[in-house]
Amino acid sequence: MKLLTHNLLSSKSLKNVKVGYPLRIVAKDVKISEKEFNMEFVTKMIPKLDWKVLVEAAIQIGHGNGLPEQLVDDYEEDEDLLKKIHHILMEVEVINGELICPETERIFPISSGIPNLLLNEDEVS
Template sequence: MRVTRFLKMRLMTHNMLTSHVKGVTNGYPLILEATETNEKEIDFNPEFIAKMIPRIEWSALVNAMEKLGKADLIPEEVADEYENDEDFLHKAHHALLEIDVIKGNLVCPQSGRKFPISNGIPNMLLNEDEV
């Protein structure tokens, strides 16, 4: 097993990150600027995806997919009775877990502060003056 497999930033991770720069009151969702991505098929677990859907800010996920040029791969809204909609769950699974952001930036929507993504790892550390 390769440890790096788990270090890649996925859109599920992006959906849960926010900017904590001092003075920022609206640091979510971070704007995704990906310069390198990778797609890798992983095992589909419909129960896991169904449990994650209520925790996902769907509009932020759709926006991230748009930034990646993949808006056509995901519905604009959560499907009614999504728990039983296998097509919807497959699309959500692909967007949340099979797209890795290897390089780029996450940008605070309020301050414009860029958090670099390198080798699939977002660097969310703040400078002293930002704490």
């Protein structure tokens, strides 16, 4: 699971959960793999992101170096920053670990890089 995906996922469909965001990450294996930088994608993606959550997630799994706490307004001009964001979004990947619902502590396992968000039949709201 990439940090980009983490930024989009919530556990709001769990019974009695209101926001279910952000999910906490427990990373057991983290893999870094090189991906081609696509400036258009990164600039298109940034407005869809919750920046604070991204920075926190990156710090949680130990790859938060060099990410500014606040996103500058003219990020589109700053190619170095965009490359850093690309690295965090697409290149850092949790292979094995857990996602944890912030409200109910329900654990969603991540195995072989694929998070399992299936609920049990009694957890569906």
